[in-house]
Amino acid sequence: MGSECGVLVFAEQENGEIHNVVYELLGKGRELANRLNKMLCAVLLGFGLEEKSRELIYYGADRVYLFDHPSLKNFDVIRYKHNIVKLVNEVKPDIFLIGATRMGRSLAPRIAAALRTGLTADCVDLDLDDEGNLVQIRPAFSGNIMAQIRTRTRPQMATVRYRMMKPLSRNPNRTGEIVRMETEFLENSGIEILDRVSASGVNLSEADIIVAAGRGLKSPEDLKLIEEVANLLGGVVGASRPLVDAGWIGREHQVGFSGNTVKPKVYIAFGISGSPQHLFGMRDSDIIIAVNKDPSASIINFSDYYVIGDLYEIIPPLIRELKRARGVG
Amino acid sequence: MPLHNNALLDVAEEIERIVGERWVITQRDFIESYLKDETPEPIRPKPADNLILVKPSSTSEVSLILKIANEMKIPVFPVGGRTGLVGGSIPTKPGIILSLERMNKIEVDRENLMAVAEAGATLGDLIKAAEDAGLFFPPHPGDEGAQIGGLIATNAGGARAIKYGVIRNYVRGLEVVLPTGDILSLGGKLLKNNTGYDLMQIIIGSEGTLCVITKAVIRLFPKSKYMVTLIIPFNSRSDAMRTVPQILRSGVIPLAIEYVQLKEIMKAAEHLNDNWPVQKGFAQLIIILDGVSQEEVLLACEELSKICESNNAIDIMIAEAPEEQNRILRIRSNIYTALKPDMIDILDVTVPPNSLEKLMDEVDAIAAKYGVYLPTYGHAGDGNLHVHIMKEGMKDMDMADAIKNEIYSAAVKLGGVITGEHGIGKLRFKNLSLVLSEKHMEIMRGIKRVFDPNNILNPREILF
Amino acid sequence: MNIIVLMKQVPEIEKVRFDYEKGRLDRSSAGAVTNPFDLNALEAAVQIKERAGGSVTAISMGPMQAIEMLRDALARGADKAILLSDERFAGADTLATAYTLATAIKKLGAFDLVICGEKTVDGDTAQVGPEVAEFLGIPHAAYVEEIREINAKWIVVKARMEQSDYILKLSLPALITVTKDINVPRLPTLRDKLKAMRAPITIWTYDDLSQVADQKYFGFEGSPTRVIKVFTPVTGGRRGQMISGSPEEIAAKIVHILRENKILG
Ligand SMILES: Cc1cc2nc3c(=O)[nH]c(=O)nc-3n(C[C@H](O)[C@H](O)[C@H](O)COP(=O)(O)OP(=O)(O)OC[C@H]3O[C@@H](n4cnc5c(N)ncnc54)[C@H](O)[C@@H]3O)c2cc1C
């Protein structure tokens, strides 16, 4: 293994919790660094995160640059940028990956502009060409096309979409180095965080995962089953109009012509027949999975995967499988 | 004679041999959504208990099914998108529900500006197919989930009928299956045709009582190069209403002139978690204009603006971006849905366009007399008014009925009819005599017997 | 209060045809419209102006046909519009775009606030705003859903991140990018629309900006990223695959599909 930093990963954290996308980036970054025969590094900014920085090593980092300072506790884009730019100028990685979360997409362009380097947005795939240049694949035109992008400058920066790369499994025996960095404290960044509140309310139109139910549901209590599947997948609950009209669930959950238009990565429809009005709201989903008892239901023609069967028989084992997959219960 | 469950199951087996087991549905759970349409719940007819649902895939399958039903005198209920508002597709007798949803192919003939659409294709499918071919289907006769068969069977009208008319004006040819199983082909890709009685025109608007429509040739238009939507708020209804006939006389022919009231349109927007873009005035006109260039259309807008201003329009707002125009149409299309939970009935009385204001005054007087709220909006350019009879303040169904009858009488007195778009369905029989003479009814019954001697198609006593 | 709004003209995305076989896109049937988020940006600016006074300047970089969009911006309440148009600006990636826009803003002189859309519907990167802020050396907040307070010295906004809402106070001058939730763009009146049809639009070319900037950062030459090729994801029709078996087998297969598609770790 070489000694220089080939790939640098920004370790996004909020409330001291590292975002899952970081582990995915470490998974991909590990592969790229190995192919480049260089080190995989991560940069973590925050306060009181010594413990957490180990996790980054367990998930594949060779070295973690830790900026541990009260002024970095919360995300201040100017203070973060300032310290990261200094680091990048020192360690000169070939590749710098940042999660395409809202935080990442606010921070990365500032860093790129400060470094005067290219930045590719919201990548869904990364590869190396024969010369070791980064090949970046990203959707554009609102997801209708894919573009392959190369960067002429160094570092080659990219933000990478969540749930696109595979993390390595956590290995507490993996070793690495934690480098405590001197934080340059900016007294006045021009930004003051007055408050931070947990975002409330469902936002179907931006959800990545929607688990929806229709009139195949027999009683409002059964929505708990749907909720449980949604929670296990980190998704939100959607519904067809009859459930909303019956008052089983709030209107903000309705998908369709007179409800929300959604475009998740996966839409799972339990007991929904697929009326044109419902399809209007979800037909642009990446993957549609339908569970319906009736083989003649029209949603089946609009699905990527379908199950002809009773949702009440499918959901309980599905919940068990999901729990197992997530290592709970 | 009441139909025996066993008899129906026997038929089901026979039909399974025609369409395949998967497409004959007998389990009530799966049929549930075919038992109602969009008619408000308080007046919606009750479906029968004993029903099977059949989804054929071709005209010849439809023909075989009808032959069997006719032989065994089993009622057949053709259903479309079930967006009807008068219970027309509700299977009120034991029998067969016939859904053509699998017959949904559309072919566009660009050279002749026509689409050949199977009856189960939806309005949304047709709009999209036309657009994909660089053409345009101008009317917007209601919900986009309605099917071609349903639109033709009800001769639907809708918002954009001023410039090019209702569905009837678009249908150039039909393929239909008679209750006896005979397949009939009428008209074609023709713009002129004077060969014999025009049976096609009788079938358009026959509400599934004469035959099953399986295919239609539909006229399309070149895409308008440029389209805008105007929203014009007024402080009073009479200001808005007075404007409409003046526009119709001005030489500018809009695609649509819609009348809405701020209260209801805001409610529709709220229902969609959206906002209505113009929150001014009491009443508003929504006008859609198209043309070949921006200059042409904006010139027409200027012409209209003079008329509107002379009638005290507060402002004239213009939406140009397609996204904004679509949003306006979507909110407008959801007024009904937003009001529906509190509604008893929706009327679609129609009068000569210049009498619309008088009709609205009458409606106001009726509302005041009964002390109820009767929200109205309508296709103002067509003299077509939607009056909603709401639950609020209604003592009982008799009172609702009385109000409805008074509104009908008012419309007829003004030279109008009781239904301009939704049709008779299973709700408006009682009031037919207000408009149709006994002789007229007799001829209608005669026609029904010729087409459907055993009265199996969407049977309604009054027609037989 | 001097407010600058950055606006981009984009193809009408619903009308762009994507040829899934050849991997090409055909914009011929698509008209050009204002990037929808930029209408929210303009509306936010006009609302601030209505409250606090001042002026709103719309700036766009693009081909001459973007004049149409800027006229529409005038009808919707902008006081002035500037188009940066020159062949030598063409082919810019976000870095070069941001640099060019920042140069124009500097050339304009004093300003208090720059407002951008959250992203565009074509390039779809959401990078131009923060990059402009960096070139101008001012603080920024992205994904702003609400402007709570603004005065001559600072602005308080609510910015939405995935997990939390941040209430941020930025000292002016600053830049914000706004989401669709911030407001409902008003419709222009017909009168303003007609008036704007004849309004002059200032056009700045390469030569107007090259005196105040380093030319090597403009356009294609100044762009570090290169689009090598575009292709269309293989969607087209749906796969329509049946999943069968016992409920347990079906559940396992669904989980497998979710894994394959990285919905599940
Ligand atoms: C103007 C207008 C606007 C509308 N807007 C909307 C809208 O925004 N959103 C919307 O959703 N609808 C809307 N609708 C209503 C729409 O037409 C349909 O009525 C509705 O979508 C049907 O909902 P559903 O699929 O849940 O119910 P159904 O059509 O009744 O379907 C229920 C399905 O569940 C299946 N099922 C039953 N039991 C089970 C079981 N145990 N396991 C598995 N499957 C089972 C059945 O086979 C059936 O296919 C609108 C309609 C109109 C006219």
Ligand SMILES: Cc1cc2nc3c(=O)[nH]c(=O)nc-3n(C[C@H](O)[C@H](O)[C@H](O)COP(=O)(O)OP(=O)(O)OC[C@H]3O[C@@H](n4cnc5c(N)ncnc54)[C@H](O)[C@@H]3O)c2cc1C
């Ligand atoms: C929100 C909303 C807005 C609406 N706006 C309008 C409007 O602006 N203008 C307007 O005119 N209507 C409007 N409607 C009413 C309705 O959309 C129309 O009547 C529509 O034409 C019905 O089509 P459908 O496919 O849903 O038919 P259905 O409701 O399923 O059936 C209607 C009738 O047609 C018959 N039928 C259906 N298919 C066939 C077939 N293949 N062969 C023979 N008979 C058949 C049925 O038996 C029934 O009698 C609106 C409805 C809603 C819910």
Ligand SMILES: Cc1cc2nc3c(=O)[nH]c(=O)nc-3n(C[C@H](O)[C@H](O)[C@H](O)COP(=O)(O)OP(=O)(O)OC[C@H]3O[C@@H](n4cnc5c(N)ncnc54)[C@H](O)[C@@H]3O)c2cc1C
């Ligand atoms: C398929 C494809 C993929 C691309 N991928 C990348 C990439 O990964 N990285 C990269 O650097 N470039 C990329 N580009 C180039 C990029 O699209 C252009 O530089 C574009 O001009 C600006 O980026 P955007 O459209 O993504 O804007 P965004 O950054 O999404 O725009 C945000 C806001 O900035 C303002 N704004 C943006 N452009 C202008 C303008 N021209 N005039 C005025 N205001 C403006 C608007 O307020 C807008 O709402 C790509 C181009 C294509 C065609």
